[in-house]
Amino acid sequence: MENNKVSGLTSQVIKHKLPLRIVQNCHITLNNVVVDESQKLPKATDFAKGTNAILKHSRILVCWIAAGICLGVYDNAIKFVSERRQFDRPISGFQLIQEKMVKIMANTQAVYLMCYRLSKLAEEGNITIGQIAMFKAWATERTREVAKWGREVYGGNGIIHSNYVMKALADAEAIYTYEGTYDINTLVAGRELTGISAFK
Numbered sequence: 001m002e003n004n005k006v007s008g009l010t011s012q013v014i015k016h017k018l019p020l021r022i023v024q025n026c027h028i029t030l031n032n033v034v035v036d037e038s039q040k041l042p043k044a045t046d047f048a049k050g051t052n053a054i055l056k057h058s059r060i061l062v063c064w065i066a067a068g069i070c071l072g073v074y075d076n077a078i079k080f081v082s083e084r085r086q087f088d089r090p091i092s093g094f095q096l097i098q099e100k101m102v103k104i105m106a107n108t109q110a111v112y113l114m115c116y117r118l119s120k121l122a123e124e125g126n127i128t129i130g131q132i133a134m135f136k137a138w139a140t141e142r143t144r145e146v147a148k149w150g151r152e153v154y155g156g157n158g159i160i161h162s163n164y165v166m167k168a169l170a171d172a173e174a175i176y177t178y179e180g181t182y183d184i185n186t187l188v189a190g191r192e193l194t195g196i197s198a199f200k
Contacts, residue, residue: 008033019167019174052129055179059136060115060122062179066143067115069168069175070108073150076164077104081153091153100149107142114139130192137185140176147172 011026044050078101081092091097118135121127150165151158158165176182184199191197 006033019170019172056122056127056129056132059132059179059185060118062136062175063111063115063118063139065175066139066172067108067112069143069171070104070111070146073146073165073168074101074104074108076168077101077150077153080157080163084157097153100153104146104149107146111139111142111146128192130189133180133185133192134189136179137182137189140172141182143172144176 008031010029010031012029014025014027017025078092081097081101082090084091086094092101114135118127118132121131147165147169151169154163154165157163160166180188187198191199
């Protein structure tokens with residue numbers, strides 16, 4: 001689908017995405033686009049400040065998406081290991097499966113609790129962009145681990161598209177790199193912790 005309502009503006013839907021298929025992304029091209037003075041937002045005076053204001057909210061949302069992915073992995077994995085039988089017993093009784101399930105739940109609880117704490121700080125107006133960036137990086141890294149362990153407990157079944165854990169693994173990869181990549185978010189947090197910016 002292309003958008004030609006504005007001269008010089010085109011948007012093309014990005015097809016064949018694996019993760020976050022509920023979100024429709026587009027490739028946007030601007031070619032000699034001119035915005036009339038009357039169309040400019042009166043409070044949009046500084047690009048960096050405006051972007052940071054948006055990211056403060058959207059990165060908190062990403063943290064909650066991470067928590068949701070973790071909970072989904074746990075719910076699906078615990079059901080699978082309880083029903084899947086090998087050697088005349090459910091695989092949930094195997095030591096290595098239990099170890100992975102404990103790690104999944106520990107990460108899930110940690111991400112959920114940090115989301116709650118982050119949201120309370122934001123609600124009170126006591127949050128900084130560095131704190132948000134630090135937790136966004138941390139939460140999405142933990143979510144990658146959860147999705148990986150969830151896929152592992154499924155064994156060969158874990159790579160089948162219809163199983164939640166494989167979709168969760170793709171979603172975890174997406175949130176790890178959007179709203180600022182893991183690396184950029186750690187540098188935003190590092191700048192706030194040290195008072196020195198490692199990037200421009």
